[in-house]
Amino acid sequence: MSKKSVPAERIRLVIDRPANTQGDYVLYWMIANRRTRSNYSLDRAIEWARLLGKPLVVFEALRAGYRWASDRIHAFVIEGMIENGKAFADSPVTWFPWLEPRPGEGKGLLKELARNACAVVSDDFPCFFLPQMIESAGRQLQVRFEVVDSNGMMPMRLTDRVFARAVDFRRYLQKEIGPWLEQRPVEQPLKNLKLPRLQGLPDRIAEKWPMTDLSGYQRSPEAFLATFPIDHSVPRVEHIRGGSSAARKQLARFVSDSMLGRYHEERNQPEQEVASGLSPWLHFGHLSIHDVFESVTGWKPWSTEKIASKATGSKEGWWGAAPEVEGFLDELITWRELGYNMCALEPRYDQYGSLPEWALATLDKHRRDRREWLYSLDEFTRGATHDPLWNAAQGQLVEEGRIHNYLRMLWGKKILEWTESPEQALEFMIELNNRYALDGRNPNSYSGIFWVLGRYDRPWGPERPIYGTIRYMTSDNTARKVRVKDYIRRYSKGESGEQGTLF
């Protein structure tokens, strides 16, 4: 093989068999890294196709029956698919887009595709229903089946250790990440790609599962989405478009004096638009972490030689980059990959019981404390609490599919305070976040939600009702610390009776 191969540490063998040289094609089942550039899974599939001298088929599907399927999620994924289709059209790769019309109709499709395949490659994503889907495919297919980790700068399964604190993970990264910064997936693997072309998919597949024509979406997104049995009450976010080019546009916007240059100082200010906003595209794999890393470290002159040699776990002076860059890299690498570490290695990552012992104990001790306010899931959903700042945060979530990082913490802390039990708080946070957030159903969402309940944190006195020694936050203090007046005004279209009179 001419190109540098995909690191073995990123490849997990689900079905260990030799490739079937009698197959008609190599199959890449694209489920998480939904992009045609800087994608180790695609590189791996191309490696196999080259080695075997076979065509490559990319099967990019979206199911209908999974939990929280909505116009919002469908639109974002479809917009990415349309772009992928254009990229593959100029290549010898056969791209097979498929949107499941009704839950269950896709049953058997992958198996049929795999019957003619030499080998199947897919994406190793550690969260939501994807791990179970891979496991299930592993029981059904009868062909070599590999999943590839293209999530982070570090392979997420390189260690067995689950890290309970960011500082420990940071220290681990400081020791181990060096070599992984020197390699990347192929930036444009389709460029000048030479592979045999497939004349067509087998008839039995084309007849039962015809490729989805996505042009209907381009003519009328709403009408197109209306044909799917998904949650139409969660509308698409029109100003955040799915797909790699929108992602790269946002990345270019962010890596600038006016955003990254102010990131360090103002990232906690909800009214200042200095956060990267990249998480939706990172979540759906429309954007590669390697592209982000290179853009950000290229903002000011920097090279890997500047990295400190001593692994102290400290945030300061690790990368040897500008403070703005250091601050962002700690989010992008330490915190992002910490979440992937948890999901990949802790099967109970979404279960209440996976919280640290001290947090479980203190929350349990206070579970019978009197609650001054209690709201139903419906009241939370509508942003109908007594607290205008909370309602605004919820309003932003429903309207834009995101909450400002800083207010997201307050949002969660108050849900803990205003529900009947910490388990119910967890359930409501997961429900609201996964339903409305474009970057929900992602390891980082679970980090944020579980942080509210003590994960990655430490006890803070004094012991209070409900919270115990879980870190406590109040809306009043938040409003004192950061400017929120315009934020509240901007997102208070909800139903709370108070906000109109307060501001």
Next chain:
DNA sequence: ATCGGCTCGCGCAA
């Protein structure tokens, strides 16, 4: 405005 205390557990120096 700034400071310490609240409280736990991990890595590392000793």
Next chain:
DNA sequence: TGCGCGAAGCCGAT
């Protein structure tokens, strides 16, 4: 074995 210190806080004292 002890020490320092940690994603973002809060509160009361100065």
